[in-house]
Amino acid sequence: MINFDALFKLSYGMYVVSSGNRQAGNAYISNTVFQVTANPPQVATCCSKDNFTLGIIQQTKAFAVSVLHQQTSSELFGRLGYKSGKDFNKFEGIRLKYGESGLPIIMEDAIAALEFEVVQSIDLGTHIMFIGQLIHSELFDNDKEPMTYAFYREVKKGAAPKNAPTFQEKTIAVKENIVSESKRYQCLACDYIYDDAENEIKFVDLPDDWECPLCGSPKSIFVEIQ
């Protein structure tokens, strides 16, 4: 028997993984960046085969990781986590720099940045795991707390984007068949749930220009759920 809630007890941080060069690049939100050896310092990170950045990492043979702090804006998650770089320039208007390796590094809400050279690629089915050897790293802010995935889920009410290793089908989120006067609505872009019972204003009474607090999608893409 498999209890999927047990998997939710594993702990993760929240990062931006970026790759490319000054001409073209992309970035996405990841909770899967782990140090795997100390000598030399190597990390592992997983990238979905559906992810636009995958091909860029494979071509660049390098990637950068920005460590996000707890006060990271919902807009950053909306922009980098729930939209695809295929049809959207994620870098426009975002604070970034180019690292020693030439990699684009997202500076927005970052407390540390690390640059890696890809030394191994492992096929895991739906995802590719890249093993990266550390070539450069910087600490920008030692006072702010790194954001954990638990904090993101509990405090920011964030759900995993569909390409994340920890994604679970919507049915999991709506499996509890709550019988109540108040209604619940879910954002189709990012799975954020607006629960009437937890808010002073009912969803139907929100203004038309109200936007998803997590990813900034319009009110119109919310659907009522059980």
Next chain:
Amino acid sequence: MINFDALFKLSYGMYVVSSGNRQAGNAYISNTVFQVTANPPQVATCCSKDNFTLGIIQQTKAFAVSVLHQQTSSELFGRLGYKSGKDFNKFEGIRLKYGESGLPIIMEDAIAALEFEVVQSIDLGTHIMFIGQLIHSELFDNDKEPMTYAFYREVKKGAAPKNAPTFQEKTIAVKENIVSESKRYQCLACDYIYDDAENEIKFVDLPDDWECPLCGSPKSIFVEIQ
């Protein structure tokens, strides 16, 4: 330039990884267990080539993971994290059970347990990374918080055992050349530091049967550090 403090901003949980069968088994503390795909559910975990459990996982082709909660006793870390199963029966007197797969599962301080079949092994130099496919999982306690590595380091004052992927040489811990009346002493078994300045009783005045609060080693193995 590499700033190693940037690596410390990555987030991890704290786990026991165990393997073997009813006749023989072993377990160790790990901060490196993370989900890498959702379909099928797979995790990755890293095991040092110096670790006694490595050969047992390779023989069993399976491993179990117990997720530890925040109130996990220092004794458990001392017993499973800083001693080797080569010369010590780690299971004696510890609460464990045998899972559906026959694997030994540490129940002490565990809020969830997961059993995995090894589907890939990746050589990372000093460590082997095992990719495990989830075959069974249980949630014992949904109320207690999982322990994170940050909590372990900050609140429990824990240092990484030398086989951990996040280990750093003692020189890192003692690089700050503090000039002060009070002295500092370090446990050679687990790197715990007793700082006179942070304690009411000076180290030299502690009774002879005083033990390391982290790993339970005797006072006699502490050394004075800068």
